[in-house]
Amino acid sequence: MKNLIEKTEATIVMIIHDMEIVSQYASRVVVINAGRVVIEGSPNEMIFS
DSSP states (O other): OOOHHHTTTTTOOOOOHHHHHHHHSSSOOOEEEEEEEEEEEOOOHTOOO
């Protein structure tokens, strides 16, 4: 999937709860709770905050 994203410059929206998988594929993460953005940033920022 990472190759596809890099070749096409596509944006893919994933709903996932496994931060290990998120850190492998995502360049930007948005955490939403009750329809509101709680935090956003890089996977590293999410893991270490």
